[in-house]
Amino acid sequence: MRDATYDVVTIGGGPAGMAAALAARQAGADRVLIIERDRELGGILQQCIHNGFGLRKFKEELTGPGYADRYIEMVGAAGIDVWLDSTVLAAEAGGRITCVGPTTGLATVEAKAVVHSMGCRERTRGAIRIPGSRPAGVFTAGAAQRMVNMEGYLPGRDVVIIGSGDIGLIMARRMTLEGARVRAVFEIMPYSNGLTRNIVQCLEDFGIPLYLSHCVVAVHGHDRVTGVTVAEVDADLHVKPGTEFDLPCDCVLLSVGLIPENELGRAIGVSTDRITSGAVVDQFRQTSKPGFFAAGNVLHVHDLVDLVSNEAEIAGRSAALFAKGVFGEAxxxxxxxxxxxxxxxxxxxxxxxxxxxxxxxxxxxxxxxxxxxxxxxxxxxxxxxxxxxxxxxxxxxxxxxxxxxxxxxxxxxxxxxxxxxxxxxxxxxxxxxxx
Amino acid sequence: MGEMRGLEPISSKADVVVIGGGVVGCAIARELSRYRLDVVLLEQAPDVATGTSKANSGILHAGFDCEPGTWKARLNVRGAALYAEIAEGLGIPRREIGSLVVAHSDADLATCESLLARGRENGVAGLEIWGADRLRAHEPSISADVAGALWAPTAAVVCPFLATVGFGENAIRNGAKIHTECGVTGLVTAGGRIVAVETTRGRIEARFVVNAAGVHAADVARLAGDDSFTIHPRRGEYILFDRSTGALARSVLFPTPSKVSKGILVSPTVHGNIFIGPNAADVDELDDVETTAPGLDEIISGARKIVPDLPLQNAITEFAGLRAAAGKDFIIGESPIVKGLVHAAGIQSPGLTSAPAIGEAIAEILADLGLKLTPDPTFVPVNPHRPKFTEQTPVEQMARIAADPLAGRVICRCETITEAEIVAAIRAPCGARTIDGVKRRVRAGAGRCQGGFCGPRVTAILARELGIPVTAVRKETLESWLFYARAGLEIREDIDA
Structure with a gap:
């Protein structure tokens, strides 16, 4: 077993984890570690190959991997340790972290302060109870995005998108550019759930219709998806009888919300905000557990990565000061x-x-x-x-x-x-x- | 789309052909593999446990509600006892958590009393009637208006997928063959007796055929000219909740039963999730496993009668399964029309519980019909122990990673499943061939993100281990391919060539 001691450890090496680690170094933490389960740093940015990142932070328009690269370089130059391909199994109160990886093996790390920067996951079909059959071809938009942009495969050729979250909108454009037909985006709310710029640039520019106050009431197909049944909903989100119509497709992408991946926080009993599903924090981003900080999408889901970076800088700096004993528990x-x-x-x-x-x-x-x-x-x-x-x-x-x-x-x-x-x-x- | 995986050639003859790779067929094949017999099991799907065996309540019933003297009563009690004996050795997760039939009224309590009397007649141990206070102390989330309950301590929950796979793997280890993607197209008779089975992959000579084809059993019987029974598929829908809701119920909570079904229940799964369901709706199609909005509403309101505060926001998936309803009892025995054709049909609840006992019953019937059962001294009743990474001690985990670095790579973050566990599930006898097959065996993708994170990774592992392109990886059924090649990729390959 590998054992190590650090001032600050960030769990997750996406934009929040990298920015927090950098801020911790800049605030005087000598030994800083990023633990990342994927094979590279950057988190979800690595599959976001579209542009629009970094307008605030770097005053230029970058792609997701481009934005990640800026931080990866800074992390490399700052003398921060990085463990890739390593998954944290537990982070106990007091700062003892257990993680596992093919090269690190089973390791324990003693951290004076911990930053939770695990990001978020996508809400699934099951969570919103879309009835119907369960054929191949139903994916969350983010999983589909990874397959297209990182693995090089298409999840479908004739696509319906449920939910107007930003990833769904981005994928509507991406699938169109890959030669797929994107039939429509259906949003159950009477307003869209994505950034205005994405509605314009990803749907309107490609002539993809956005149906507000509509939901999918059934998925059809045995082997592959063959179609969906859609209906209009009233102000209480109940289906209006008689408004149902069928739409053929071979793929359904879901963009129906993101949920903080806060299981490590819950496991040690940090107070959780019922609305955000993330931790309850103070202005230093310290949780109810001394020495545990949180930032980025594990705390609350953001729209812009630039703001994730900003928030993580607060958490990283605070963690460094906590590690040095400058300030105590929240x-x-x-x-x-x-x-x-x-x-x-x-x-x-x-x-x-x-x-x-x-x-x-x-x-x-x-x-x-x-x-x-x-x-x-x-x-x-x-x-x-x-x-x-x-x-x-x-x-x-x-x-x-x-x-x-x-x-x-x-x-x-x-x-x-x-x-x-x-x-x-x-x-x-x-x-x-x-x- | 993707080309098919090269399947191994099928056997040309066997002593017994078992049709159907559900829990019943696999349990029968495993029982027959004790003897010096050539046993071949045929399954039309790419994997075992893809029909009723994958979508049921996963309960080992105590056996108090079957009418005494029926196959159901006898095989339920015997099956439950067999699981207690063999589950661990076969790698079948099982937890004896007991069940409660919850009464809301004096009339319900009277029903519980009669179930208790019936249970004693069936030989079920430990049955008791509980008052409301004791029930509430045991189940703090239960509805305030309960009157009492029937407590059955021997009821257990089991993993129905790993039960099927455990029986199937053990059958193969003891010499049986399981041919997947092998649909039965004909049953050849001569002089009123079975002589061969025609399949999509060739002909198999056999003097005995066991029909364990689930909802398809009547269709299989008709291939031999036996129309002695029909199967009515009865759909049941379920909602599964995240493991974080596991405290909602300690035991299996049944409502007081009606005439047609055991009702909509609230129960822990063997893995610590909570599920609610099933309802019961007769459907026309043998593959109609669609969930419906009214059906899901029905099970929600049904479950709320037992546990009012359901954490609906923590639902992780909904699914439906078909019960192979035929009549009051299981149909077990030789066809009245075709010699050598033995039915294990109409296996609805308590079919999962009864499965290993059905295996024994079928072996006895085959012996009575003249099949010579010579015990095979090399029979090994257990499967190699494949411990879950999360259940090992740190010292064991370290040793495992040292021997195989893939044991250190967590692929499914929700359930903490390592790449080594997934690879082992693919390479094992009766191994996984599909995304859902991996999920059923090791739970990668069975957690709260439902494969959102690990899906692409499991796809890549399956492609690598099976030696197939990613475009040939399937979700579950024969043509359930998941991914297409990107447009233009073929062109680039042409240029390279």
Missing amino acids: THERAVIAGEGLRQVVPQRLSTLEKGKNAIRFFFRSKAPMGPSIIALKTEDGIVWDRKLRVVKPSEMIVADIPVNRFAKASHIEFVLTLDEHPEPLEGAVEEEDA
């Missing part, structure tokens, strides 16, 4: 409430504020699409901060850097999202979404 003394109009907020807790810190970044998602809106911070003193938003979609995260002096002494911290009664004509977006 106090989680104040709850941050996602109030009216908001589905979620991260961080969900505030611990004792750090001296010299001027602003804290919060991430939000709205409950529903809204036009011109105002996001505001309410404390016991009333509204202490607000900002106008031109447009709001649940699929596009709202990011706000809020000056600490607005809420430094507040005991009640609640964000609300309301319609803007007096929208101003705006030039360009004031919100943080990517154009």
Whole structure:
């Protein structure tokens, strides 16, 4: 058995793990390790061969592998240890990590601080209970993306996509470019669940119809998929009788949501946010378990990798400071409430504020699409901060850097999202979404 | 699309041909492999356990509800006892967790009392009537309005896939042959007796044929001119929940039964998941295993009568299976029309439980019909132990990785299944040939992500181990290929050539 001791270990070597490891080194952690189960670093970026990554972080448009490569180079130059082809079996409270790999064998690592950066997985057909038969040809969009872009095989030639999540939209374009026919994208909600730019660039530019308020009520086929039955749904998401129609296809791709892969967190009993399915963290991204930090899609599912990197930098730096004893376990003394109009907020807790810190970044998602809106911070003193938003979609995260002096002494911290009664004509977006 | 894997040539003659690679056929082949006989099992699909054996409740029933004196009553109790004896040696996961028939009313309790009396007559040990308090103490998630229950401590859960594979592998280790992708097209008779079986892969001379073809058993019988029974496929739908919900039920929870079925239950699986189901719907087609929205709603509302708070958000898959319903009892015995044709048909619940006992019964019947059963002294009743990586100690794990680095590569992250375990499942006798076959044997892809992560990796491993292109890897059925070559790839190969 191989044994080792590290200041900071990140579990997962995708964008979050790499950025956290780098930040930990920069914050003075001497010994930093990334444990990655795949054969290379980069995580899901390696199969995202389309462009659109890095506009904020690197001020240029990169592909997924391109974005990963920037970080892989930085990780290599920073003196960070990397174990590839290694899977973490357990990470116990106190920082003892057990992992396994063909070359490392069974190894234990003692870590002073651990960053959970395991990413997320795709919601499956079973989770949303699509009835019908179970032939070959039904894939989650991400699994199909890996087969096309990394292994070089096509999951189908005549495709229907269920759900309008970003991976589904990207795969609609990708399959079209590979010569497949993409019949339609069906979204059960009355609004799309992907970034606007993906609706435009992946569907509209290729003439692929997007059916809102529609769901697939049956998958057909014995050996391979032969078709689906689709129906319109009402406002309560119930099928409207008589609206069913059949569509032939040989492949169904699912893009119906992502779920944080937080099993290692749950296994040690970190408090979990029922809405995000990730850990409850403070502004340092420390969980309820001392020395365990979380960042990226294992914490809450992001839209943009650039923001994953940013968040992971917070977690990596905090982990390094924890390892050095600069600060201790999370106090989680104040709850941050996602109030009216908001589905979620991260961080969900505030611990004792750090001296010299001027602003804290919060991430939000709205409950529903809204036009011109105002996001505001309410404390016991009333509204202490607000900002106008031109447009709001649940699929596009709202990011706000809020000056600490607005809420430094507040005991009640609640964000609300309301319609803007007096929208101003705006030039360009004031919100943080990517154009 | 992809070309077919080169299948080994089939036998040209046998002492006994068993038709059907479900749990019953495999248990029969395994029982017959104790004797000096040439036994050949034919399965039309690429793998065993692809029909009823892959989509059922996975329960070893205690045996209290079968009418005394029937095949069902006798074989259920004997089968349950046999599993207790042989499951571990055959690598069949089994957990004796007991079952409860949950009563909501005095009338239900009266039914439980009569089941208890019937169970004692059938020889079922340990039956008790429990009051509501004891039931609630045992099952904290149970509905508040329960009146009591019938407790059967000998009921167990079992892995129905590994039961089938365990019997099949042991049969092969003891000299039987299992030919997959081998559909039966004709039964040849001469003078009212079976003389040969015609298959999609050639003819096999045999004087005895055992019909264990599940929902297809009546069709097989008709190939020999025997129309003495019919099979009515009765579909049952299920919802399977993530292992994180395992605390929902400790034992198998039945409702008080109706006349037609044991009802919609809530039960742990042997692997620690929870499932609900099945309903019962008569269907026309022998391959109609579609789930339906009304059917899933039916089992959800049925299960809620037992456990009100179902974690529906933790559902990981839904599936349906067909029961081969024929009549009140199993159809076991020689055809009334064709000599040498022996039926093991109409095997609905408790068929999984009865399977090894059906094997014994069929062997006795064949002996009575003149087949000479000479014990084979080389018979080995167990399969080599293939421990799960996660169940080994660190020292064992280290030794295993040192001997085979693939034992250190986790392919399925949800269930922590290593590449070595997948390779072993493919290379074993009665080995996996498909994605679903791998899933059934080692659970790669059976967890919460349902193969989203490991699917492409298992595909690559199957292609490598079977020596076939990725485009020839199948999900389950004969033509269930998963992937196409990318357009243009052939052209590039042409240029290279």
